[in-house]
Amino acid sequence: MNSTLLRTSALRSAARATASTVSRAGLAGTTFIRGKATLPDLPYDYGALEPSISGKIMELHHKNHHNTYVTSFNTFSEQIAEAKQKSDIAAQIALQPMINFHGGGHINHSLFWENLAPTSQGGGEPPTGALSKAINDSYGSLDAFKEKFNAALAGVQGSGWTWLVQDVQTGSLQIRSYANQDPVVGQFRPVLGVDTWEHAYYLQYQNRKAEYYKAIWNVINWKAAEKRFQ
Amino acid sequence: MRGISSLLFCFLPLLNAPGTCASEQQPFEFGDMSAPQYTLPPLPYAYDALEPHISAQIMELHHGKHHQTYITNLNAALKTQAEAVHTSDITTQVSLQQGIKFNAGGHINHSLFWQNLAPASSADAKTSSAPELLKHIKATWGDEAKFKEAFNAALLSIQGSGWGWLVKVETGKEQRLAIITTKDQDPVVGKGEVPIYGVDMWEHAYYLQYLNGKAAYVQNIWNVINWKTAEERYLGTRADAFEILKASI
Numbered sequence: 001m002n003s004t005l006l007r008t009s010a011l012r013s014a015a016r017a018t019a020s021t022v023s024r025a026g027l028a029g030t031t032f033i034r035g036k037a038t039l040p041d042l043p044y045d046y047g048a049l050e051p052s053i054s055g056k057i058m059e060l061h062h063k064n065h066h067n068t069y070v071t072s073f074n075t076f077s078e079q080i081a082e083a084k085q086k087s088d089i090a091a092q093i094a095l096q097p098m099i100n101f102h103g104g105g106h107i108n109h110s111l112f113w114e115n116l117a118p119t120s121q122g123g124g125e126p127p128t129g130a131l132s133k134a135i136n137d138s139y140g141s142l143d144a145f146k147e148k149f150n151a152a153l154a155g156v157q158g159s160g161w162t163w164l165v166q167d168v169q170t171g172s173l174q175i176r177s178y179a180n181q182d183p184v185v186g187q188f189r190p191v192l193g194v195d196t197w198e199h200a201y202y203l204q205y206q207n208r209k210a211e212y213y214k215a216i217w218n219v220i221n222w223k224a225a226e227k228r229f230q
Numbered sequence: 231m232r233g234i235s236s237l238l239f240c241f242l243p244l245l246n247a248p249g250t251c252a253s254e255q256q257p258f259e260f261g262d263m264s265a266p267q268y269t270l271p272p273l274p275y276a277y278d279a280l281e282p283h284i285s286a287q288i289m290e291l292h293h294g295k296h297h298q299t300y301i302t303n304l305n306a307a308l309k310t311q312a313e314a315v316h317t318s319d320i321t322t323q324v325s326l327q328q329g330i331k332f333n334a335g336g337h338i339n340h341s342l343f344w345q346n347l348a349p350a351s352s353a354d355a356k357t358s359s360a361p362e363l364l365k366h367i368k369a370t371w372g373d374e375a376k377f378k379e380a381f382n383a384a385l386l387s388i389q390g391s392g393w394g395w396l397v398k399v400e401t402g403k404e405q406r407l408a409i410i411t412t413k414d415q416d417p418v419v420g421k422g423e424v425p426i427y428g429v430d431m432w433e434h435a436y437y438l439q440y441l442n443g444k445a446a447y448v449q450n451i452w453n454v455i456n457w458k459t460a461e462e463r464y465l466g467t468r469a470d471a472f473e474i475l476k477a478s479i
Contacts, residue, residue, distance in 0.1 A: 064442040101389045157332045158391035158414030159433070180390030198391075198433035199442065207295040207434065 048118040069105030104181035117221035127222035164192040265312035300336030335415035346427035348456035360461035
């Protein structure tokens with residue numbers, strides 16, 4: 001999984017020393033390197049995705065929601081480290097859902113910011129190359145793919161995410177929905193994600209979530225998706 | 231839609247929802263491909279009656295749009311299910327189950343929720359309207375403050391969309407109280423649990439007013455809990471608690 005946004009503070013200093021490894025080491029940094037997770041900067045202004053996503057939504061979503069996942073993840077990571085030190089297996093297991101939820105929230109949002117872009121920076125421009133071919137092979141056309149993806153988004157019952165993922169074994173593409181902050185890990189590699197928690201759209205679209213699903217394609221950064229696709 | 235022809239009268243049901251219309255209960259018959267069709271129960275108060283704790287805009291969207299959508303989707307699924315039963319199409323029947331659970335759950339939860347809220351200035355919103363329930367709460371949690379603290383912690387621990395409920399659990403002759411959380415629109419059904427009151431922790435329940443400050447919503451919701459309804463559900467049976475649902479057929 002690639003995400004240049006997923007850096008720990010330790011990695012950030014490492015990145016200054018050896019700038020070339022940052023992109024590939026992103027997620028590994030979160031998982032293995034001692035150091036706190038930090039809120040990544042958005043690669044564009046809060047208002048840059050308007051009118052598809054309002055500046056107010058982006059600001060709350062990034063500065064408040066994402067940041068809460070980051071700080072909670074750090075807190076529970078410390079607790080699980082303590083439990084490990086004390087060989088307290090029960091406490092470690094009890095903390096797993098918190099790591100999954102808050103760590104998942106950090107991963108998901110970091111990938112999400114990156115796979116969005118203002119129209120002036122290529123947002124909404126269709127994919128090219130291998131990813132474009134794979135989408136056409138799997139779904140017939142980009143429009144047919146979007147239709148299926150939006151149907152998956154609409155089918156999420158409660159809070160969650162819909163992702164275009166790549167099966168790491170077969171390389172094939174799939175559309176998969178995940179509950180709450182469950183991250184795309186294991187058998188699948190995230191290519192492109194859309195947040196369908198109500199906080200992602202409610203201030204602007206209220207209950208008309210189908211309008212949000214339609215509008216978001218105008219700010220999808222297919223260049224970021226292409227980099228994740230292997 | 232046989233429900234319309236059998237509309238007999240409007241009455242004041244047990245659970246403090248003046249103006250709720252009830253229809254005569256009809257036996258549920260799959261054979262003729264009919265299915266019960268539910269309608270949106272009217273709110274027992276005005277949209278702005280819970281201000282400043284819950285804004286009129288939230289109430290209007292929540293009741294008029296969100297709750298209505300669960301009902302619309304439930305009715306469609308029940309109709310498809312009735313047809314699938316009629317044609318002995320078991321795979322379709324099974325594939326409909328999750329959608330029915332979600333949308334019926336949304337209808338059940340919201341119907342109970344509207345009734346277990348009341349304007350802050352009303353007598354119903356005072357805990358003194360629930361003397362027997364309060365005794366049991368104090369016996370279980372020590373005092374009212376500790377109970378509220380436990381309930382708030384449960385609400386804030388929900389990961390994603392869901393509900394927190396105070397329930398009465400009936401095990402044989404014994405009755406005990408419990409705080410439970412449910413995910414998405416899973417309704418409180420089965421396992422001998424009677425819902426006493428619930429708090430909606432979906433973001434649509436508070437976001438327009440509280441944004442990411444859900445702890446403030448959780449604090450303020452106590453001002454508009456309908457303790458009279460809570461007492462009635464506590465003293466009543468499961469069937470009593472769900473009476474509102476029959477009224478919405």
